[in-house]
Amino acid sequence: MAELLSGNRLDFSKNVQKEFLEVCRLKLGLSNTEFASLLGISVRTLTDWKRKKFLLPEKAAKFLYSEAGIKIPRAKRLVGQFWYTKKGAKKGALNMLKKYGRVGGDPEARKVAWLEWWEKVGKFQKRKIFDRKPISKPRKNIGLSEFVGITLGDGGITKNQVTISLNRETDREYIAYVVDLIEKLFKIEPSVREDPKSLANNIVVSRIELVDFCKSIGLKVGNKVEQQVDIPEWVKKNGRFLKICVRGLVDTDGSVFEHKYRVSEKVYRYKKIDFASSSRPLLNSAYRALKDLGLKPRITKDGKKLRLESIEDVGKYFSIIGSSNPKHLNRYNS
Numbered sequence: 001m002a003e004l005l006s007g008n009r010l011d012f013s014k015n016v017q018k019e020f021l022e023v024c025r026l027k028l029g030l031s032n033t034e035f036a037s038l039l040g041i042s043v044r045t046l047t048d049w050k051r052k053k054f055l056l057p058e059k060a061a062k063f064l065y066s067e068a069g070i071k072i073p074r075a076k077r078l079v080g081q082f083w084y085t086k087k088g089a090k091k092g093a094l095n096m097l098k099k100y101g102r103v104g105g106d107p108e109a110r111k112v113a114w115l116e117w118w119e120k121v122g123k124f125q126k127r128k129i130f131d132r133k134p135i136s137k138p139r140k141n142i143g144l145s146e147f148v149g150i151t152l153g154d155g156g157i158t159k160n161q162v163t164i165s166l167n168r169e170t171d172r173e174y175i176a177y178v179v180d181l182i183e184k185l186f187k188i189e190p191s192v193r194e195d196p197k198s199l200a201n202n203i204v205v206s207r208i209e210l211v212d213f214c215k216s217i218g219l220k221v222g223n224k225v226e227q228q229v230d231i232p233e234w235v236k237k238n239g240r241f242l243k244i245c246v247r248g249l250v251d252t253d254g255s256v257f258e259h260k261y262r263v264s265e266k267v268y269r270y271k272k273i274d275f276a277s278s279s280r281p282l283l284n285s286a287y288r289a290l291k292d293l294g295l296k297p298r299i300t301k302d303g304k305k306l307r308l309e310s311i312e313d314v315g316k317y318f319s320i321i322g323s324s325n326p327k328h329l330n331r332y333n334s
Contacts, residue, residue: 008078009056009057010057010075014094017050018027018051018062026195029068030193031193034191039064060179064231067160111303133207134209135209135210140217141241142185143185145240145244146245146247147248148217148245150252152249152253153277157219157220160206165201165203166252170329174251175201188205218232219232239292242267244321247322247323247324248324256274259309271311274305283303290306
């Protein structure tokens with residue numbers, strides 16, 4: 001990622017550079033160490049950027065915009081790569097030069113020479129630091145089918161990471177289940193990060209290898225609604241896989257709720273299941289899967305929700321498909 005350090009710099013107003021970097025980091029759900037690694041810099045350099053010891057490279061700002069989707073703030077001016085050399089010279093370099101002479105050669109020339117070397121030779125050389133971290137790639141099985149459903153439900157995939165967002169209060173036990181599922185499938189330990197602006201906990205895996213694997217099994221990078229995602233064909237073609245995938249969908253983007261109504265003086269209560277999605281192909285596939293299992297689902301008039309409304313259907317759902325989310329099981333059994 002050294003190419004992000006070359007080129008012009010953006011000179012922002014006070015604290016704007018720090019705020020932009022921090023908002024991008026939080027949006028991506030990364031620690032400072034992971035964020036610095038994504039940018040190809042050290043944590044110390046990231047700290048220097050935040051306190052504006054160094055101006056933010058324009059290429060780095062554009063890279064963050066593409067990754068996090070955070071608009072780049074308006075800069076006061078655009079300056080050259082070595083903006084600081086003139087300022088530094090005025091503050092002391094000339095005095096040092098007069099007193100001691102030039103020591104170690106021209107630093108500006110060294111930087112230019114290094115960039116030339118990087119463009120021609122360095123970036124083509126293999127180094128362990130740039131190697132992708134490996135993951136285990138499981139066969140298509142029940143566990144992977146559930147992961148697909150979970151990701152289609154409350155997950156998101158960018159170029160560099162996979163994130164699953166769940167409610168840290170109501171889904172506390174389910175978060176532990178999903179973390180364990182990811183560890184078993186891919187032999188990697190995901191990070192769990194609290195979103196300070198909401199009740200969400202983000203389960204994050206920053207591995208390009210996992211992103212590529214997800215694409216290979218039919219999941220898509222980017223906005224799920226814009227792309228109108230659907231259950232992959234390999235899942236649809238296998239009845240067992242499809243049942244577990246639907247479980248993942250409902251465990252994340254579904255709910256179990258109580259319907260109450262009154263007849264004369266008597267109050268009746270029974271449970272319903274609701275699954276919401278703005279992707280019509282996904283909703284239709286879940287609908288057909290439930291129909292094929294002998295249930296009677298209904299898609300709401302707005303075309304964004306699927307419901308099981310009878311006592312018999314809700315009972316069949318938990319008997320045939322079940323749930324890995326204790327929240328749903330507790331609500332059904334209460």
